[in-house]
Amino acid sequence: xxxxxxxxxxxxxxxxxxxxxxxxxxxxxxxxxxxxxxxxxxxxxxxxxxxxxxxxxxxxxxxxxxxxxxxxxxxxxxxxxxxxxxxxxxxxxxxxxxxxxxxxxxxxxxxxxxxxxxxxxxxxxxxxxxxxxxxxxxxxxxxxxxxxxxxxxxxxxxxxxxxxxxxxxxxxxxxxxxxxxxxxxxxxxxxxxxxxxxxxxxxxxxxxxxxxxxxxxxxxxxxxxxxxxxxxxxxxxxxxxxxxxxxxxxxxxxxxxxxxxxxxxxxxxxxxxxxxxxxxxxxxxxxxxxxxxxxxxxxxxxxxxxxxxxxxxxxxxxxxxxxxxxxxxxxxxxxxxxxxxxxxxxxxxxxxxxxxxxxxxxxxxxxxxxxxxxxxxxxxxxxxxxxxxxxxxxxxxxxxxxxxxxxxxxxxxxxxxxxxxxxxxxxxxxxxxx
Amino acid sequence: xxxxxxxxxxxxxxxxxxxxxxxxxxxxxxxxxxxxxxxxxxxxxxxxxxxxxxxxxxxxxxxxxxxxxxxxxxxxxxxxxxxxxxxxxxxxxxxxxxxxxxxxxxxxxxxxxxxxxxxxxxxxxxxxxxxxxxxxxxxxxxxxxxxxxxxxxxxxxxxxxxxxxxxxxxxxxxxxxxxxxxxxxxxxxxxxxxxxxxxxxxxxxxxxxxxxxxxxxxxxxxxxxxxxxxxxxxxxxxxxxxxxxxxxxxxxxxxxxxxxxxxxxxxxxxxxxxxxxxxxxxxxxxxxxxxxxxxxxxxxxxxxxxxxxxxxxxxxxxxxxxxxxxxxxxxxxxxxxxxxxxxxxxxxxxxxxxxxxxxxxxxxxxxxxxxxxxxxxxxxxxxxxxxxxxxxxxxxxxxxxxxxxxxxxxxxxxxxxxxxxxxxxxxxxxxxxx
Numbered sequence: 001x002x003x004x005x006x007x008x009x010x011x012x013x014x015x016x017x018x019x020x021x022x023x024x025x026x027x028x029x030x031x032x033x034x035x036x037x038x039x040x041x042x043x044x045x046x047x048x049x050x051x052x053x054x055x056x057x058x059x060x061x062x063x064x065x066x067x068x069x070x071x072x073x074x075x076x077x078x079x080x081x082x083x084x085x086x087x088x089x090x091x092x093x094x095x096x097x098x099x100x101x102x103x104x105x106x107x108x109x110x111x112x113x114x115x116x117x118x119x120x121x122x123x124x125x126x127x128x129x130x131x132x133x134x135x136x137x138x139x140x141x142x143x144x145x146x147x148x149x150x151x152x153x154x155x156x157x158x159x160x161x162x163x164x165x166x167x168x169x170x171x172x173x174x175x176x177x178x179x180x181x182x183x184x185x186x187x188x189x190x191x192x193x194x195x196x197x198x199x200x201x202x203x204x205x206x207x208x209x210x211x212x213x214x215x216x217x218x219x220x221x222x223x224x225x226x227x228x229x230x231x232x233x234x235x236x237x238x239x240x241x242x243x244x245x246x247x248x249x250x251x252x253x254x255x256x257x258x259x260x261x262x263x264x265x266x267x268x269x270x271x272x273x274x275x276x277x278x279x280x281x282x283x284x285x286x287x288x289x290x291x292x293x294x295x296x297x298x299x300x301x302x303x304x305x306x307x308x309x310x311x312x313x314x315x316x317x318x319x320x321x322x323x324x325x326x327x328x329x330x331x332x333x334x335x336x337x338x339x340x341x342x343x344x345x346x347x348x349x350x351x352x353x354x355x356x357x358x359x360x361x362x363x364x365x366x367x368x369x370x371x372x373x374x375x376x377x378x379x380x381x382x383x384x385x386x387x388x389x390x391x392x393x394x395x396x397x398x399x400x401x402x403x404x405x406x407x408x409x410x411x412x413x414x415x416x417x418x419x420x421x422x423x424x425x426x427x428x429x430x431x432x433x434x
Numbered sequence: 435x436x437x438x439x440x441x442x443x444x445x446x447x448x449x450x451x452x453x454x455x456x457x458x459x460x461x462x463x464x465x466x467x468x469x470x471x472x473x474x475x476x477x478x479x480x481x482x483x484x485x486x487x488x489x490x491x492x493x494x495x496x497x498x499x500x501x502x503x504x505x506x507x508x509x510x511x512x513x514x515x516x517x518x519x520x521x522x523x524x525x526x527x528x529x530x531x532x533x534x535x536x537x538x539x540x541x542x543x544x545x546x547x548x549x550x551x552x553x554x555x556x557x558x559x560x561x562x563x564x565x566x567x568x569x570x571x572x573x574x575x576x577x578x579x580x581x582x583x584x585x586x587x588x589x590x591x592x593x594x595x596x597x598x599x600x601x602x603x604x605x606x607x608x609x610x611x612x613x614x615x616x617x618x619x620x621x622x623x624x625x626x627x628x629x630x631x632x633x634x635x636x637x638x639x640x641x642x643x644x645x646x647x648x649x650x651x652x653x654x655x656x657x658x659x660x661x662x663x664x665x666x667x668x669x670x671x672x673x674x675x676x677x678x679x680x681x682x683x684x685x686x687x688x689x690x691x692x693x694x695x696x697x698x699x700x701x702x703x704x705x706x707x708x709x710x711x712x713x714x715x716x717x718x719x720x721x722x723x724x725x726x727x728x729x730x731x732x733x734x735x736x737x738x739x740x741x742x743x744x745x746x747x748x749x750x751x752x753x754x755x756x757x758x759x760x761x762x763x764x765x766x767x768x769x770x771x772x773x774x775x776x777x778x779x780x781x782x783x784x785x786x787x788x789x790x791x792x793x794x795x796x797x798x799x800x801x802x803x804x805x806x807x808x809x810x811x812x813x814x815x816x817x818x819x820x821x822x823x824x825x826x827x828x829x830x831x832x833x834x835x836x837x838x839x840x841x842x843x844x845x846x847x848x849x850x851x852x853x854x855x856x857x858x859x860x861x862x863x864x865x866x867x868x
Contacts (some may be wrong), residue, residue, distance in 0.1 A: 084848055087841035094838070098551060101543075107535060116785070117532060117799050122778050124812050138849050171848060207811040226667070229812030233660070248864075254857035261853045293852045336829065343825065344556050351550070351829035354861060358854040359830060362842040365551050366826035377641040378558050378663030380824040390814040391777065392800035395770065395785035396793060404528070407521035408796040414518055414605060415572050418727045419695045420792040423688035427788060430682075 002282060002306035006275070007316060016309070020324065020374070024265040024305055025236050028215040031223075034190040037216075038223060041194035046201050052191040057133075057164045061186060064166060066202060068173070068184045076170040077177060084171060088139060091363045092178040095143050098365030099151045102384040113404075114397035121388045123153035124229070126204070128196035129181070130211035130221075131172055133162035133188055139171035140361060144368050144382065145210050145231075146179030152387035157181045158206055160196060162188020189213075193220035197228045208387060210369075231382055235372040236265035239357055240324055240346075242317045242339065243281075243332040245274035247353055253284035255330055258358050260301035261294040267305040269324070271317035278308040318342035325376040328357045347376045398431055436719070436740035438712060441750060450743070454758065454808070458699040458739055459670050462649040465657075468624040471650075472657055475628035480635050486625040491567075491598045495620060498600060500636060502607070502618045510604040511611060518605060522573060525797045526612040529577050532799030533585045536818040547838075548831035555822045557587035558663070560638070562630035563615070564645035564655075565606055567596035567622055573605035574795060578802050578816065579644050579665075580613030586821035591615045592640055594630060596622020623647075627654035631662045642821060644803075665816055669806040670699035673791055674758055674780075676751045676773065677715075677766040679708035681787055687718035689764055692792050694735035695728040701739040703758065705751035712742040752776035759810040762791045781810045832865055 005015050040048045050061050065072075080088075108118030129145045131137060142159070149157055159176050161168065163186045176184055185203065187195060193213075199205030209221060210231035221230045239259040243252050256268035272278045285306075289299045311317040314333060321329055325345035333339050336351035343349060347370030350357050361368045369382035396404075405424045412420035439449050474482045484495045499506075514522075542552030563579045565571060576593070583591055593610050595602065597620045610618055619637065621629060627647075633639030643655060644665035655664045673693040677686050690702035706712045719740075723733045745751040748767060755763060759779035767773050770785035777783060781804030784791050795802045803816035830838075839858045846854035 083844060087844040087848075090838065090841045091845060101541060102553075109535075119536075119800070125778070140845055140849065226807070226809065229809070248860070251857065251860050254853055254860055257853040258851065258857045261851060288853070288856075293850070298853060340827070344559070345823075346825050348826040348828070351827065354832055354835050355828055355830040356857040356861065358846055358851075358857045359835070359839065359842050360826075360828055361854060362845045363838045364828040364830075366553070366828055370826075371823075373660070375660065375663070376823065376825070378823060381826055383824065385819075389779075389805075389810065389812060390817065391780050391810070392782040392794075392804075392815055393774070393785065394782070394789055394794055394798040394800055396789040396798075398788055401788050401793070404524065404797045405793065407524040408793050410517060410521040411525060411574055411796045412792055414521075415574065416727070417692070417695060417792075419688055419691040419722070419732060420795060422722075423685065423692045423790040423792045426682070426685050426688055427790060 002285070002302050002308060004278060004282070004308045004310065006310040007312055016320070019307055022305065024267060030215050031219050034216055034219040034223060037190040038194040038220060041191050041200065042198050049187060049191055049195055049200060052189070053187060056189055057162050059163060059166055059186065064186060066185055066187065068186065070182070073173050073177065073184065076168055076173045079170040080174050085174060088171065088174055088178060091140065092143050092147065092175070094363050094365045095147045096151065099148050099367070099384050103151065104385060104388065108393060111400065113400040115400035116393070116395040118393045119390050120393060121390050123155070124208045124387050124389065125154070126156040126158070126206040127154045127208045127210065127387055128158045128160060128206040130192060130209065130213050130217055131159055131161040132213055133164050137161070137169045137172055139169065139175040140368065141212060142172055142175035143179060146176065146181050148367065148382060148384045149387040150180050152384045154387050156206070157183070158196065159184045160187045160192035162186065162192070190216045190220035193217060193224060197224035210382065210386065231369065231386060232371060232375070232379060234369070236267070237262045238267045238326050238372060239328040239330065240269045240271060240321050240326040241330040241332060242271045242314065242321060243277065244272065244314065244334065245277040246334065247277070247332050249277065249280035249284040251353060251356070252281050252332060253288055255356050256281070256285060256302070256306065257288055257292065257298050258356070259328065260298040260306065261292065264297050264300040264304070266301045268302060269306065270308045271311055271320055272308070273311050273313050273317065275310045278310055282308060314339055315342065321346065325374045327370045327372045327376065328360070330355070330357055345376045347371045347381050401427055402431055436716060436736050436742060438716070438742045438744065440709070440744040441746055450754070453741055456739070458701060464649050465653050468650055468653040468657060471624040472628040472654060475625050475634070476632050483621060483625055483629055483634060486623070487621060490623055491596050493597060493600055493620065498620060500619055500621065502620065504616070507607050507611065507618065510602055510607045513604040514608050519608060522605065522608055522612060525574065526577050526581065528797050528799045529581045530585065533582050533818050537585065538819060538822065542827060545834065547834040549834035550827070550829040552827045553824050554827060555824050557589070558642045558821050558823065559588070560590040560592070560640040561588045561642045561644065561821055562592045562594060562640040564626060564643065564647050564651055565593055565595040566647055567598050570646070571595070571603045571606055573603065573609035574802065575646060576606055576609035577613060580610065580615050582801065582816060582818045583821040584614050586818045588821050590640070591617070592630065593618045594621045594626035596620065596626070624650045624654035627651060627658060631658035644816065644820065665803065665820060666805060666809065666813060668803070670701070671696045672701045672760050672806060673762040673764065674703045674705060674755050674760040675764040675766060676705045676748065676755060677711065678706065678748065678768065679711040680768065681711070681766050683711065683714035683718040685787060685790070686715045686766060687722055689790050690715070690719060690736070690740065691722055691726065691732050692790070693762065694732040694740065695726065698731050698734040699739070700735045702736060703740065704742045705745055705754055706742065707745050707747050707751065709744045712744055716742060748773055749776065755780065759808045761804045761806045761810065762794070764789070764791055779810045781805045781815050835861055836865055
């Protein structure tokens with residue numbers, strides 16, 4: 001049974017604190033192994049990639065080739081059913097339309113003294129996207145990572161995807177094609193991340209690496225951070241649902257279970273002002289758990305980490321949600337817009353009972369790569385901005401330098417940086433000579 | 435002597451590659467010590483802070499207090515000269531005006547099927563700014579870190595600044611006041627970062643930590659990353675100057691030296707199509723090095739890491755600069771705007787000979803916290819966005835769900851996530867019943 005907490009109970013703060021602070025995942029310590037793999041790829045390049053892929057994926061890259069050929073890609077994509085293709089195309093179109101609105105704008109303005117200031121956004125030149133193999137190989141994640149990069153204007157987009165025993169998910173290749181990615185390598189694990197960060201004879205290095213992965217991939221991304229940019233290191237998925245009694249308990253139960261089925265470490269929490277509704281949802285979850293395909297995973301997640309919290313009112317529910325700063329937040333209430341204005345920390349908000357979180361995983365438009373583990377307090381989901389960077393611009397005129405140069409000189413002197421001051425003074429002296 | 439390279443020479447690519455790849459800084463390995471300090475602060479809270487400050491800063495916090503009182507702050511600020519105050523006020527006003535233009539805009543739009551999509555930006559609730567003590571205690575950095583947070587709307591801004599032997603830089607306190615920061619602790623090193631990330635009885639934890647620091651501070655920031663957000667871990671400073679022959683060699687020499695004087699590991703590079711001008715700049719640097727206060731540092735930086743590269747033309751200079759992706763880039767050429775359009779990777783561009791980089795360090799307006807070590811390939815300088823995060827919004831209507839729900843259901847099934855599909859199906863079935 002998932003626990004039921006009630007905010008008016010004496011022990012609530014302690015119980016809620018425990019829920020907030022619970023460590024749901026033990027990070028596997030693979031750092032030493034990962035360091036060795038990176039060193040090997042840097043030293044031996046392609047030869048190391050061949051050896052490591054043989055060892056971990058039981059695949060002879062000399063036979064299959066390291067990169068998928070266009071013919072290999074087409075042959076795999078041909079296996080996709082028309083229905084799956086249509087669904088993926090709809091998703092790609094909607095994700096692209098949403099992200100195109102995120103393109104940032106440049107700005108340049110002139111001050112009265114003639115100085116021009118501003119900034120300019122430019123895309124990262126090359127980005128690498130890691131796509132897990134096997135069961136967790138999600139075509140939707142390919143779209144969610146590759147399309148923002150494509151919209152940003154990234155010139156070179158690369159995918160690394162392990163193909164254990166040679167098996168690849170055709171939908172992953174179709175998703176890559178829909179996002180315009182043609183450079184795809186049969187590489188996985190820390191060796192793929194090392195190849196993307198440092199390059200080998202046959203793979204040019206990239207500037208930014210994104211995408212989900214197992215403990216080895218996460219540790220490798222941490223290690224190459226700085227050499228290249230990385231996205232967040234995602235933790236297990238979470239959902240908070242705020243629901244009033246005017247909901248179908250079964251809908252809410254399914255929404256909670258759609259996080260729980262991801263991972264035993266996932267967390268699903270219902271906040272409701274109606275204790276009776278909370279109990280009805282718990283009963284509905286248990287009913288669904290009798291037949292759900294992934295009931296072992298979803299059941300363990302729900303029973304270990306799930307919770308129903310009965311609040312005084314919706315306002316208190318919003319306050320508790322803000323303390324959780326959830327990755328996903330559903331507002332299944334009569335006026336979700338009003339309630340959403342009380343939300344200060346959340347990765348993504350789904351407004352109203354007609355917006356199950358699963359819509360956002362696939363076809364809503366917003367990105368499904370979102371901050372986990374309360375990091376929505378300080379970070380955002382993946383976006384076009386993650387594949388761009390801003391260069392600031394400043395151009396002084398003699399008049400502008402005369403106006404603000406002396407202040408710069410004085411501050412330089414106060415900080416003990418003489419050459420800084422002299423670089424301004426030499427110019428001011430010239431102006432005085434003119 | 436700094437080295438002179440010429441792009442038409444046979445060995446140029448190898449020499450340029452060596453310059454690009456040179457490791458200028460050996461990171462001190464303090465991670466074990468830092469881990470122990472963080473553990474101690476988490477376990478013993480304020481008592482640990484007292485002990486560690488006694489040990490590292492020879493300061494008895496029981497006597498001075500951990501936080502500066504308003505009276506203590508006023509007493510220190512009273513020592514600032516009117517000239518220094520005016521300079522700092524000018525800097526604060528210009529930095530604020532620039533950063534106010536960075537406030538991002540929210541967006542919500544409606545689709546034909548009635549679905550509403552968009553996003554909303556919200557500020558981080560609490561941010562902590564680390565300010566080094568002693569020599570590298572720069573009031574300008576206080577402004578550059580605190581003002582973007584203030585503009586972002588961060589409610590609680592905290593500064594930690596060590597005061598070894600009780601000594602504090604009055605200009606640092608004035609800069610804090612100008613940026614609206616009143617919560618200032620006499621804490622430094624890894625213990626300050628631990629206190630900001632985890633909190634103690636007397637210091638509430640923050641959500642984001644920014645600011646420069648020594649190896650201990652950098653290692654602590656890496657360790658608490660994830661628990662809180664952090665800014666970049668900055669490396670030694672760099673400048674690239676692209677200059678034609680129509681410049682005063684002494685101005686360019688001073689600009690190169692104003693990076694070199696920061697740190698023996700700093701790097702200053704001149705790219706010029708005119709070999710004679712390049713030699714004249716080298717001579718001017720050597721002349722200035724005879725008298726510069728920080729000539730030991732600046733000389734070592736210039737002689738170990740500096741370079742003059744003679745290029746075929748300005749276009750080639752821009753290409754080489756893009757490969758370096760410098761933190762600072764000066765364009766001292768006849769038409770700097772045209773040349774700036776060829777720049778794809780740089781933290782900040784200073785256009786024209788009347789814009790010495792030092793202007794940007796203090797009073798230009800753009801931020802001086804910028805990506806180092808070629809990370810301008812994938813990251814940007816500090817900005818208002820670093821203190822905000824974006825929440826995505828999605829609200830379906832029954833009609834919208836009918837239009838796109840089946841695609842979501844199909845993709846969920848193809849990914850083996852049954853509950854995801856059922857959460858959509860339950861709603862679609864209701865619509866069919868209606």
